[in-house]
Amino acid sequence: MKILLIGEYNSCHYTLKEGLEALNHEVLVVGMGDGFKKRLVDLNLKLYFRTGFSSIIKKIIFRVFRIDIASVLTQIQFNRHKSKFKNFDIVQLINENSFLTVSKTEIALLSFIFKHNPNVFLLSCGTDYISVNYAYLKKFRYSILTPYFENRVSKKDFQHILMRIEKPYKNLHDFVYQNIKGIIASDLDYHIPLIDNPKYLGLVPNPIQIKKLKKIDLDVSGKIVIFHGINRENYFKKGNDIFDAALHIIKQKHGHLIKIITVESLPYNEYITKFDEAHILLDQVYAYDQGFNALEAMAKGKVVFTGAEQEWLDYYHLKEDTVAINALPDAQKIAEKLEWLLLNPDKLLEISNNAREFVEKHHNYIDSAKLYLEKWQSKI
Template sequence: MKILLVGEYNASHFTLKEGLTHLGHEVTVVGFGDGFKNRKVDVKFKRPYDHGVRQFVRRVLYKLFKIDLNSSSIKKQFYSQQQLFQGNDIVQLINENAFGTLPNIEQELLQFIFQHNKNVFLLSCGTDHLSVKYAMDEKFRYSIATPYLEKRGTEADFLHMTQYIRPAYEALHNFIAKNVKGIIASDLDYHIPLEGHPKYLGMVPNPVNLNPFNYIAPEITDKVVIFHGINNSNYYKKGNDIFEAALALVSKTHSDKIEITTVRSVPYAEYIQLFDGCHILLDQVFAYDQGFNALEAMAKGKVVFTGAEQEFLDYYNLEEDEVAINALPDAQAIANKLIWLIDNPDKIVAIAKNARSFIEKEHNHILASQRYFEKWTK
């Protein structure tokens, strides 16, 4: 089949492509490479007004006239390659704002796709209207909305999330939901808000191509190495402030037993190499399940502090701390878990081994591709 995957978060679509290609399908990924991460795509769209003077001009024009130069540029890029968006057997959108344009332009581009492709599906991956509304209504015990509701940071820090509950984005959500054949979730943080939706087809766990990720059995001969990768634009959303507070607590009592490495907003190719030497990786706090960075670290044999809530344990029939550490929104709780691992290095070895086995069993990209194809064609 001819399959088009629109948009990219980390490597979810490109990894899916690798699995689908293995199964004999013709697959193209169109996207932006997920910003500074510079992830691989087949056809790369650009946002030319995101930096320097051009960004300043874009902001002024938008403030004065509600004209967004990036949206206009992306629209031109779309129509210059409109043949990509026609005659596909399957099209999947990475989320409700796959092109990252203003809602009215996004709807225009999607209308073209709906008119020229019979089977269009939506992947709930990253923030969208339903998941953000569910979080803002405080239906989760904690969520990506928690730091916003607790007034950490500024309004601008959370705009990438709160925009999805504005009327224009809600209208875009309704338009997409009406026109897609079905909706698939990539993990439990998106699965839970979608339960009961008439077009929800179920969850397919994020695909991970294990080939590039060699398992590195942890060897602890001296200090326990802790890696903390920070995305500056998602600092509060990911709970990086809580991780930093937890590390400060641990350093008070165990500074002689640990080595902390912190990096900020580095491209993916650099990031994936930087944490090779660590034993523990701090990923994110406000989640019930793991995202791509956590999964890839687990594949390499790292003990990851991430989303591993009871719902996750129940879904996969796991025990607490079996494959990952659930990072609660509590610096002292995280510090206590870190100290437990530092004082019991055998636990690091056991969890790392379990983590790799879990990724092999549940996230293998060939298996995930088969699951996607079954849902698309069912």
């Protein structure tokens, strides 16, 4: 089949492409490379006016003319490549807002996609109306909106998330849902809000290219290395402030046993090797399941503090603290888990092996590709 994958978060779509190509399908990935991460795509639509002085110019233009100049430039690029977006057997959007434009522009771009491709599907991955609304209604025990509810950030700081439930993006959500054949979730954080949704086709675990990620055996004879990768734009959303507080606690108590590596907003090709010497990786707090970064680290045999909630344990029939460490939104509890690992280094070795085996078993990119094909074909 001829398949078009639109948008990219980490390497979800590009890794899916590799799995589909291994099954003899023709695949094109169109996207922005996920911002500063510079992830690989086949057709790169550049993002303009996103950071620094250019973002100030963008705000001024919008304030004066009510025009989002970044969206205009994305639409120009889209129009330049229009002929490449027609006549696919399957199209999948990574998100309701795959082109990262304002809702009016997004609807215009998607109208072309829907008109020229009969089978369009949506992946629930990243913030969208349903997942954000579910969090806003406090149906999760904690969520990416917890820092906002606890007044640790302002509404302005979290506007990039909260806008997903405002009228323009609700209109975009409704438009997308009227035109898609079905929706798939990439992990439990998106699966849970979609349960009982009539267009929901189920969860397909994130595809990981296991062959490219060599497991690194841990040496626990010296200092234990803890890696903390920070995405400055999502500092509070990912719970990096809580990790920082936990690291301060553990450093005060066991500083002689550890080495801490902290990096910020690195491109993917640099990030993926920066944590090679680490035993422990601090990924994110406000999640029930693992995202792409956590899974790639687990594939390398790292002990990852991430989403590993009871719902995830039940779904995969696992026991707590055997594959990944659930990073609760509590610095003291995270510090206690870190201390437990420092004082029981044999557990690091055990979890490291289990993590690699888990990714091999449940996130193999070819198995994921087969599941996507199965779900797409059920609605064609």
